[in-house]
Amino acid sequence: AQKITQTQPGMFVQEKEAVTLDCTYDTSDQSYGLFWYKQPSSGEMIFLIYQGSYDEQNATEGRYSLNFQKARKSANLVISASQLGDSAMYFCAMRGGNQGGKLIFGQGTELSVKP
């Protein structure tokens, strides 16, 4: 069975500093994809970054980067230069190779950025 684990229910970071949100996963699939989403208090899920299991380089999207360590089955999200608008819930998710549109989500990490 596939599983995503986010062990940090809540995190605090000072504005302009970098923060790492942890995500570990478990799957027996050889091909899979890992996603990070941001959910502000409005409820909408905002796609941040994607990493494929066969991608050799870590994914980056602006201030977001994904620290992918395949052997350790971890896919941590790094946010550089935190902004007040980054305060939100962050979800790590996985799509298995044969799962089509089904995403398995972790429990989320609530990030608070302090001024």
Add this chain to the structure above:
Amino acid sequence: KAGVTQTPRYLIKTRGQQVTLSCSPISGHRSVSWYQQTPGQGLQFLFEYFSETQRNKGNFPGRFSGRQFSNSRSEMNVSTLELGDSALYLCASSLAPLAGDNEQFFGPGTRLTVL
């Protein structure tokens, strides 16, 4: 380009009633997935539709059903509502069934409250 739209945004029903939620995907997207989000269970996959066919189904009772129309719009129906069905229901669309970095774009959600 308009994003994913969901109607209604808020809904209050009583136990035993039924409810229908609607989702209009991004223009050109043919795959629609539904998720239920609750504080206790987190984000859980309900079902996925592509070309009017259900491709994948999560572990929910038969009271939860859905369909997709020829214009890719999708509806989900919950019959005989229970208090535990109170949740944020999120719809996500993608060009095709999720594969590779084919990301899912989420709508703002429908918040259902069952009294």
